[in-house]
Amino acid sequence: METKLKIELRTSPHLKQTMTVEQIMRNVVYALLPVCAFAVYAFGISVLALLTVTTLTCALGESLFCRLSGKPNTTNDWSIVITGLLLGLTLPPGFPLWMAAVAAVVAVGLGKALFGGLGYNVMNPALVGRAFVQAAFPVAITTWTPAFLDKRFTEFIPSTLTAPFMQPPALGDWIEQARVDAFSGATPLALQKFEQIITPASDLFTGMTAGSAGETSALIIIAGGLYLAARRMMDWRIPVGVLLGAALTSLPFWLMDSVQYPDPLFVLFSGGLMLGAVFMASDMVASPVTPRGVWIYSLFIGVLTVIIRLFGGLTEGVMYAILLGNAISPLIATVTQPRVFGAAGKGPRT
């Protein structure tokens, strides 16, 4: 009897676990969806339009850049959806859609495609896009609207539909007539920095405040982070390190002067720190690959965020802190290479 068998030659290992890049990225999107849903619930159809525009523009941009560089289309790896959603979530709810599209094109072009696509980008693409519009449109990016306005599901925030290349209208009057209760349009960070008014931590936690579209509810962000950490699709040390760094840096200042400086709890739950720590600093590609490097990187971001907040001209520092952390992460990885098993100088373990 002759055995007829078509066999293939491969090299070991001959087994492979099933997790793929697409799966990781898709799960990050899943973790972001509740954040998006709450953003739409709190700020209405303007945020829905904002997230749609950033995500679609990012995806179209990626397709275009792939075609221009003659590479296969990589939109199906889902990473661009993360970029699009994150970008939208970091913008003010009433951010003009044409400016959001500009931010998206910069994010995917300058932040990702220019470096060679997924895996090669030095910085978090969404933050590159946001940093660009922060510089380009300083007024629009700091124009906030209160959450839970009555007409949020029936009416766009006027600035949202600004015609391309036009400046958005001032929102003061519109907010006056749209709002029914005492929700403030100023962000908790601005209130604290300029008026020393501390927003209650419970409001910060559940998202009853003004702010960027997706940063207001720490609760939902933490839930998404826990989901990713449990599935090992995010390094839990990064958010923990960022938050630890921020809390430890703000603590001595608050102890010295509790009127001028915010308490650590406020620092953790206000502004974009939670969103940044959980979803942006933890970007695998732009964070160090070494275990010790991860701690240095994340603590650095936490410390820097607080320093910018307390002493910088800006009310929020998390974006620049993460971008700087991204920039030095190859360097951190270089100096924190893992210690090889049985390295010289290490005695027997007990």
Add this chain to the structure above:
Amino acid sequence: MGILNLLRRNSFEHGIHPQQHKELTCRLSIRRLPFAPVLIVPLSQHAGAPAVPLVRPGQEVVRGEPVASANGFVSVPMHAPATGVVESIQLMPSARGPKTESIIIHVYEGSSQEVLYSAPRDVGSMTAEDIIQAVQDAGMVGLGGAAFPTHVKMKPPPEHKVDTLVVNGCECEPYLTCDHRLMLEQTDDLLAGIHIVMRALGVERAMIGIEDNKLDAVEVIARRLPANSPISVHAVQTKYPQGAEKMLIESLLGRRVPSGSFPSAVGVSVFNVSTLAQIGALLPMGQGVIERVVTVTGPGIRHPGNYLVPVGTPVRFLLEFAGSTPQAHELILGGPMMGMSVASLDVPVTKAVSGMVLLEASDADLRERKVQPCIRCAYCLEACPMHLNPSTLGLLAAKGDYETMADQFHLNDCFECGCCSYVCPSSIPLVQYFRIAKAINREKAA
């Protein structure tokens, strides 16, 4: 041997947990495989110099008779796996790739296949030197897969004082169960072999490490040990690659073998259970290694089992005996993590082949996935038992910077266990990159 040892999860850092698939064969007793009509005995089945043939074409050989002698210290002799006639000595395909000089034996169909060649002796009166010589004469090599001549490992460098014999019964490779069955069925041979090797090494204690997915083996051995036995048996965590000697030494003794050194540097010698069981069985009889237990398994095999296979049996014969499914797609000699896939069914089972795994097309699909850029997820760093940085090594390999890999990133500490490739979500063939890098560095050094 207390219950505490069973509860303590002795282990090492990092590693992976692939699906075991051992249920296919772990309850099947060892069965003897019939003799193939033609056996192919390669002269180089071990690390070191190939053996020198003692027979010529046309000569009749008796089962167990030496057919090739060792060529120097790092070499072992070969014995006839069956009674028959030498047809020729010629180049034949081998699992490793290049053709190797092999003795082809036509097996006599009517023969009783009695092992007639033996020289019984009293092991108890032998000196350490005698034992080491006898182990070489038996053609003993590391049967766990390394195929390093066993007697060489029994002579550690004089500057290293070995105090412990570590007995490797981990069998951490998925699918394989030959060592498991052997510990259950040949316990006395195993313990006899341990005592012989302890005497040759001059050590006072032996520790048997068995993964805790084989607690029945731990129990069977523990029951066989007297209260004051110098041999102890320990359950270690089921985790790949627990059976790598550096990992097992850390799990059992908490000692770390220095980078670039052998276990004897920390006073340990590691032997596989199947090697020791053969020593225990063969040495008193003065016989050579002529057969071994092979786990034939995998989704592509119709009748999986643990077979006692004569050395030199062609893979084709084994496959026809066990049967294959039409979806069979990839044939692996050894375990699926570190074994070799074979190109030809005419390669023989050699002394170091512990398993034959036949995977189906669906298993291979996973590996068909397209290679994507490294996203620095760091899964490979958390998997690497040697605490290397496969991610950065992979990026350097893609650039062809093999020297930096060796000089700054400890390439030569990699023993190709496959954990990094296994976990990589981007399907980067890291281990293959490292093999190429090492080969090119070796060539440059030569």
